[in-house]
Amino acid sequence: MVRAALISLTEKGKELSLRIAQTADFISTERFCLRSHSDFGSRCFEDTAGLISHIFHRYDALVFVCACGIAVRSIAPHIQSKTSDPAVIVIDEGGSFVIPVLSGHLGGANALALRLGSLLGAQAVITTATDIGGHFSPDSFAAANGLIITDMYAAKEIAAAVLDGEKTGIVSEYGYVGLHRDISEDKDCRTGLYIGSKDIKPFPVTLRLLPKNIVLGIGCKRGIECETIEKAVVSALKKAHIPIECVIAAATADIKANEQGLLSFCKKYGLKLHTYTAQELMEVKGSFTVSDFVRAVTGADNICERSAVKCSGGELILRKIAADGVTVAAAEKPLILDFERKIL
Template sequence: MKAAVISISEKGRELSLRIKKSADFIAVERFCIRSYSDFGSRCFEDIGGLVSDIWDKYDAIVFICAGGIAVRAIAPHIKSKTTDPAVIVIDEGGRFVIPILSGHIGGANALAVRLSELLGAQAAVTTATDIGGHFSPDSFAAANGLIITDLNGAKAVASAVLSGERIGLLSDYECINIPEEITTEPDCNIGLYIGTEDKTPFPVTLKLVPKNIILGIGCKRGTDFTAIDILVRMSLHNADIPMERVAEIATIDIKKDENGLLQFCEKYGLELRTYAAQELMETEGDFSSSLFVKKVTGVDNVCERSAVKCGGGRLIIRKKAANGVTVAAAEKPIILDFERKIL
């Protein structure tokens, strides 16, 4: 998780430095108001302008200041619980850590708990399911890389849990550490279906779809972003796989600075994983082979091998090629853990 830590006072600066040095569970970048900055921080003068610049660039924003200042700074940018970053406020004395936005899906609640443990502070988590130690569909989905297809359905499940109602579960994937609130018995009024098929096993069904598709992409030097985008979208469409299920992009290391590929990753918010030719050649599996590609890159197939190398699963889209681009996809095997946390 990439976090921006913002401070506006000397005590806040000292606290942000403490977080930077000790919070090894997040990647911290410090932003200090110019009057109270140091060599290792980025300076700013207007907190509203700063938040406008960084809102979509970080997984979490941690304010070390009064809560009102933070609320006013983020108010113009709040859009949806599925896309907004986690937002946390810490008082400059380091006594309270308060998640104020994207507590479950964004991970603010879990981050607040970790930061409070680090600082010896009190985490002021206010979400009902967390307070009671109950199952939260939002937290479960976020921690296990699942896509919530219906926010109203997620609210219905959370409400049923708080009312003491048993929640049904039908999953196409292995599940472990299933809590007491969840049952695999079929006679439930409300429940979860985890999978990719068109199933509604309960009168009220919340469908959770795994985000576990790894795209392997190869391309000629200088290939335009549009050519990559078109082939990827066409390949996924033909395989009936929504783009939202893609978790990562993989390729050979000589393509790590390929502009079109980097633009593609940036557009969809995906991380690019790269591997050396020898690593790809040592990847086991049934892959198509090209002597020309091997002569140029040192590996006989970039897209299929990189997808499997990154995901460790099986190919579900074999090599597709057009306009100097090759695409393949692998489905990463998953085990769903109801006790898994985001951080």
């Protein structure tokens, strides 16, 4: 769920931020109110610039209830890139207009503004050209489908091309539905999307989008350090030509649920750790690398491969690799791309 900071400066702004916090069940909110206009459920601040300096990269979205100029001046020193900046939205204290001002596509500000506008009965003011004309946006498509943009220049070229009425092509290693009218399956297009992990360029201007659908299966000795696990994982993924950015989760046996090195590794890379009993792992169908020793210790004949497949619901793309007391495998979660999918 999107984590949003609600920032208000006035009494009316405080009341509107409270209304949003109480009714917007599609976001997780934390309220920040100027000390002179705060309440029991909010966190107080004295200086807007100081507050934003502290929280800018700690939330997925910043929602200001104030004048647009105040918000823009406070975020200006912290803006870095559309691939890393949070969504920033401004709402007037009367609740009439909801304006996305930063990270409209990749950060989801446009989609969030539309949801907040609907909630408040306010007008969402969307200014991005692709949205105004109902055109395909590579940024929005990537964000909604959990894809990594590898080349922002190519993304801009495609966005400009579709605005000029030019079709953009597609080559995908995955199935898709709801193909946008701006996208053509014709391979002769000048610009195009390639969705997959191969290092290829089917079009003169190719935007390669990497899916985030890889699940790591990890087994390890007791007491092993985070650095050792990280080294083994990075090495295994490199051999399989899998970018670590494509990993969405890790899995292992339940007896490793409190292994501190493994937990630290998952925290470092923002991965949720899924654990399974030996019985659950042994019920997974497929061909796996069998170890009688592992079976004797854990009750399952393989931890890394079985847990990766169990968690992903897909197929192995990297079989067991062992190094320094760590075993690593990877499976690919099934993926269907949807051109009509929205971020929220």
